[in-house]
Amino acid sequence: MGWTLFILLVVLTVVHGNPTMTVRTGSGPTVGFDQHPNSVPLGEDIQTTTEVVEEVMTTGVLNPSHYPARRAATVVQHYLNTRYGSPYRWIFFSTVHSGSSEVGVEVEDQHTLGSVSGQCSAELFFPEGEGQSAPQVQASCEGLHQSNTTAQEEAFYQQHRASNNLVSGNNIPDSYGHVEPSMKPFWQLGGVASSFIMLRESNESTLYNMAQVANFTQLETEKDQLRFNYHVLLHEMISQEIIHWKLLVTWSPEQGVQVLQTELQPKCHHCEAPPNTTN
């Protein structure tokens, strides 16, 4: 009971090390598209009659510039971060493509300092009904593993696993969008950890991004896992709300990122009153 979106191709940018926006130039070889169905199997008892559902039903194609494609691509992005993300690998989608099996798809194959492009094809299912549950995603990707972050991750892990110098930070990025280079891996780790919540909370009517790491504190290493308390601010685009979550996060190169506990923080209404100064 739900409706399924097929994202036939999502081009993703892996950002690691020093994330910079890179200009994509040119395109790689055309890749034939295989094995992905382009029709949408919808149950007879369709709950929604949105234009998108009708559009997909009649054409079998998701319009890549319409909102469902962007929302779905963002969910796939969150999913991929839960699977592959690390302090040195934070994945963002850059372009959504959709097509049918008869159409070849252009591939971006640019590798510049700091980012790698990959391509993924994904299937996404938003369950409907009471008892909201997380969307289900299946994705396969090429090119994501081109970037070898092992050395950086290992160095970072070794640097921080001894508990005699626990790290903490706050307001990342700051108000000016600045991230201290030493804080970047913690920012990215926060983004990846947030992806677990953002994935879980996503539905057809949401679009989540992490707005900021309000603060993080490293805890004692346990069972060879680096451990952190994070307070993150998520931005939900459709409601425009800023949602506060506290997370208990662990990471190691072998185990990857895990989120052990999550706690929604209530909005602070009394915090909104005017400050005493007027300028």
Added chain:
Amino acid sequence: MCVSMYSAVWSREETTERNYYTRYHNMSEITAWMEQMKRENPDVVSSMVYGQTYERRNITLLKIGLSSTGRKKAIWMDCGIHAREWIAPAFCQYFVREILRTYKTDTKVNEMMKNLDFYITPVLNVDGYIYSWHNESTRLWRKSRSPGTGGCTCYGTDLNRNFYANWGMVGVSTDCCFETYCGTKALSESEAWAVTDMLGKMREDILAFLTIHSYGQLILVPYGHPNISAPNYDELMEVGLGAAKAIKAVHGMDYTVGTSPDVLYANSGSSRDFARLIGIPLSFTFELRDKGEHGFELPEDQIQPTCEEAYAGAQHIITYTHDKAFYSYAATVRATLSTIICLYKKVK
């Protein structure tokens, strides 16, 4: 000694100028900057206070254009209707600097300054903007700063849901604690009223309305309500797509074009919708960089490239608007517009 001191001061000013447009500025700085623009360009820049915020601050625009004896057509641009979207006021400042820097030497800009007046509001939501600068915990404020009513103790109304354009119908909250709270009634907010009042007085003359936001990399056309289409939707889309193409040519960034319900979400009470409803034919919302990596907290080193590409997009729309009004070009000539601009440059 004196010579070296002088040159040290001179280079600091030059550096300051060069770096000024690559940094975010608080409201005092922007106010001082507006005065500086008037002082340095008295023939073409004047200012106008056209309303008051809830906290009784002036809402000020810069009117920029070569003076003429008759009534002139106008382009409207406003930035910072949502406080946390800091890149928007930065763009308004950049836009003003750019047209002032080029109007004497660029034939097309000069012609547009002769035929049009640009009405540019660098910060519309002054109270909200100042609040977002207060400390790190207020940085992500969006709304106005009017207090809630009727027992609701939170602050602020979403100014971009408060206009008299299908007010309260879709994409709003009726709870004053939420970010898309549309207010107790349309135009409950003095900031929205100020814009409405100005647009109403000038409606015969305004050819294009641009309202600048972040983030998302989108160009949105009216209307926000999914069941209502603008009569010139095809034209809006074509011009919008042309703007997106101009943007992409600068730094390769993709901006998606469409109605809000198509590409983002349904909403009502927006300034863009109000502008289109009172007859301004070309009405667009720009959502600038990025797509979520930094979101509202766009790094300062992206201010310049963002402004460069947005300027190209805005100029595409303004050029189309200008040429349509002053050369009576039909829709079919759009494809050759760039050729015509080149010809006029050569004729100069």
